[in-house]
């Protein structure tokens with residue numbers, strides 16, 4: 001089946017593109033107090049999110065936006081940082097990806113949630129033109145909840161963009 005929005009592409013389950021990155025925090029990534037720089041964590045979140053977006057869309061992608069981010073706890077030099085990314089929902093050419101970050105204490109075998117963010121990536125071809133992306137098949141109750149929430153967040157983002165446009169204009 002084909003359609004004007006390109007959704008002849010076979011839909012793909014969430015687990016097919018879930019990704020994980022691990023990074024040991026080095027002194028070059030930290031401030032003088034030994035805390036990981038917020039900007040460096042955002043850089044890692046962007047890369048981790050792009051992995052899931054690339055895998056879901058099987059395409060080049062660009063970052064369209066990163067939503068509000070909270071740094072919940074400091075990450076220190078020597079910490080093992082784990083970043084997990086998962087697609088929440090795909091729209092026409094864009095995808096909302098959630099990235100959750102933990103510090104893993106490999107001695108005590110415990111983990112600590114340190115940050116989370118939602119990012120939107122847009123699939124593009126080699127010339128930078130937008131490309132349609134496959135729909136997502138949410139399977140578990142958690143995936144279905146995230147799918148619904150992603151739809152609501154998209155509406156809020158659009159309203160906020162519109163509000164900014166009218167304020168500037």
Ligand SMILES: CC(C)(COP(=O)(O)OP(=O)(O)OC[C@H]1O[C@@H](n2cnc3c(N)ncnc32)[C@H](O)[C@@H]1OP(=O)(O)O)[C@@H](O)C(=O)NCCC(=O)NCCS
Pocket residue numbers: 061062063064065090091092093094095120122130157
């Ligand atoms: C993001 C970008 C591709 C949007 O292109 P555009 O022509 O302005 O956007 P359009 O209005 O045609 O929208 C294209 C898609 O992007 C989404 N989008 C656009 N701006 C967005 C934003 N700020 N946040 C979330 N999604 C956004 C739209 O909702 C639309 O999604 P859909 O096709 O699934 O419905 C474009 O602004 C761009 O290339 N920005 C620079 C990206 C970049 O360099 N990123 C950092 C380095 S990777």
